[in-house]
Amino acid sequence: MRTHLLNWSLLLSVVLVLSLTAVSGAQNTAYQENQWMEGAVSHIGKLTGHAKNAREDYRRYCVGCHGELGDGEGENAPWLDPKPRNFTLAQFKCRSTPTGTLPMDEDLFNTIARGLDTSVMPPWNTFTKQQRADLVAYVKHFSARWQTEKPGTPIQIPSAPEVTADRIKAGQEVFRKLECWKCHGVEGRADGPSADTLTDDQNRSIKPFNFHDGVRFKCGSTDQDIYKVFMTGLDGTPMPSFADNVKPDEAWDLVFYLRTLQPMHSKEKEIARQLGLKPIDPNAPPPAAAPQQ
């Protein structure tokens, strides 16, 4: 009986010592993380997301790529191209806000549901809206920027004008003038002279978008989504914002022209076919300005 008691006590002591060691080591880190997490919330419409509620979902679905620390260094990161987003920088490609600013919570909310084409990030539209809102808050808790900065003011997107042949031709001219072809190629096949030299902000090689490859763009498939990309840029990549160089009308023209490059049937493509629109010649002089009416 005494021996049994001795064994039992020994076992409990081992458990106790190991517990205390583990608990004390993790205490500080856990406290700090909990503090950050407590404060991290997101607001999407009437939904409020709380980071602490997304801890398990992040661990289950996201951590393999984005990493425990949100630094984009998950176990799969070395094999992924493009690399997973580093949330600690709070720098996001798909925004409705001007370049250099933080995105709206809704931007992140939509990105999670839409996924990012041309990457391994799938559409996570199986989540409930609440789960997504919680995950947005969780993503935000990785960077102190969210505590010191406010998101930018979303850009205004004027309603789309009617698609016409003139607008498509004008869009092609914008494509030439802004030198989009240098990266995206004269036919939009991602084979421009600069295509092989592009790197992102972390000096990692990056490829331009091939308009002939798919029907979806990285940040959404609607005309408004494409418009937004010119005007906000894709932060962290060589794709700049043209908000200062392009008027809204010109941006719409460019949207219509880019539609003609995509593989699926569209009104724009049909007009381009009727026009017999040829790829641009980067060396050709710009067409003379049309006389004022």
Next chain:
Amino acid sequence: MTWPRRHFTGWLLLAFFLVGLFPKANALPAFARKYGLRCSACHEAWPMLNYFGQKFKDNGYQLMNDRDAPIWQNPSYWPVTFRITPYWHRESTDKVLVDSVTGNPNSAPVEHQVTSHGFDLTGLDFHTGGTLEKNISFYVLPSSDPTGSFHFETAMARLDNLFGSSWFNLKLGKFELDNLVSEKRILTLTPISGTYQTYHFLPPNDANIYGQIGDNQLGLEYMGHSYNDRTRVSAALLSTSDGNVNLASGTNSYTGFFTASQAFDAGKLGVQRVGFYAMLGEAPISFLTSGGVPIPGTGTSTKGFSREGFVGLFYLGKLDFLVVTQHGSDSAWFGQGYGNAIAPSNGTPSGTGLNCVPGTCTLPATARAPSWNGFLVETHYVYNPQIIFIQRSEWERVSQQADTGLPSNLGNTDMYTFGFRWYPIMTSRAGFAWHNEYSWLRTVGGSPVSGTDLTSSSLMSGFDFDF
């Protein structure tokens, strides 16, 4: 408290503590390797799918980004996963028919409890699946029994997103029926709990083996779903062969399987889903004979059977409930033992079913179409993606016996199982689970001599792994 019990409690405590200390988990290897996602992304706890995994499957093993086509893979990528489970188990049945004098076949039969235990192996599964091209997917699963004898558990190709719509997908081959509560991804592994009783139950004397919705079947399946998989429908036309090749059991008999379900967003609780399924089929009971022996492939005089029920997947945070109901009904002919004169697995007269020779077989006046109701509820507590606690209770109740002379509760079955799985290293390269489970089964009036209840139990602990 006795000494051994005290020891047990102590070691259990230590084990739980060590579980807590282990590094965090990192999934299904072939697909996980392709996409770089952890297995926890698609599996609530592998092999059981979560909602995202179900959507991935419904999309034809595609994430629906531009990386689905195999051209994106490293040429050395080989989409193969093997799975096997070495384990220790203890099996006990309380009333086994034995000779009262061992070695003397003429001695009176008596019932005896038989218990055995030891180390063992499951069969080996070789899963290979994925995409042949964007929107053309496949799955082939050569599977062995524990002795290494192989068969094709699954072999199918699927055309996905026809006409650019997620509502049009066609699958041809041998495949798992569109069961939301999947027996092929079951989390319980003992000989008792390794299949759903509800998916295979038959009343006493019933010889219809073709209505087993847990078995993979040969046929053609249409499946459609909304973009986010909230709404799902499917319809399959199957050969009535219980998934066996060579049309051994009968010609010209088909079965239909239909499902529909709808998921609902329940905020913090997660996504809830409710649906129904129905299987309607015919199987032959008459076979031509040669020398009195039934000839494979000559089955005629088909009789009908049906299985229908509701399915619910309910999530309450870390706790979830899978619920399946079934109402089954077979022709009175099956209830009299007709319908399985040819073993569909090998095309030989099985001896377990009667052959209805045209003009000579009749139904007794006491014969009725057997029917029954089944209900299962499986509960999971997902402590975290690495530890899951499981319980399942199943109740099968005969509502109408095949013969008026049989006791109304004869054959009723209760099954209970509980256990846990711990995944110490859940990565996107391999899966490993320490599986522990206890199961118990009772069949009313099932004992071979006394006609009393027959009970059996199973205890197992093993390493379930795949790579």
